[in-house]
Amino acid sequence: MLAGFTVATLAYAEFMNTSGLERALNEIVSAIDYRDTTGLEAQTNRIRTMMLDTEFPFVIAAAITQAYRELGETLPTDTQNLCAVRSSGLHIA
Numbered sequence: 001m002l003a004g005f006t007v008a009t010l011a012y013a014e015f016m017n018t019s020g021l022e023r024a025l026n027e028i029v030s031a032i033d034y035r036d037t038t039g040l041e042a043q044t045n046r047i048r049t050m051m052l053d054t055e056f057p058f059v060i061a062a063a064i065t066q067a068y069r070e071l072g073e074t075l076p077t078d079t080q081n082l083c084a085v086r087s088s089g090l091h092i093a
Contacts, residue, residue, distance in 0.1 A: 003074050005067040011060045019054045 016022040025047055032043050071083070 003071055005071055007060075007064055007067075011063075014060065015054075015057055018057060021050060021054055024050065 013022075016025075028043055028047060033039055068083075075082075
């Protein structure tokens with residue numbers, strides 16, 4: 001088993017809820033005309049920009065940073081800066 005750590009989908013949900021992004025993105029997505037590929041691309045870019053411009057909660061960012069630091073301490077010196085990220089979250093409300 002390879003070393004690693006998990007970021008729970010609850011952390012993502014917390015980010016989306018506390019930032020107001022969930023409501024804003026739901027409004028955008030509900031108004032998209034999926035037949036209009038140009039408009040779809042514009043709305044996708046808008047969503048991406050909104051997510052990147054929104055500050056991530058400090059507590060969650062600090063926990064991820066600490067876990068990453070601890071992971072690095074367990075790896076051989078020549079691989080400490082190498083990692084893979086896998087997204088396969090499932091959130092059940």
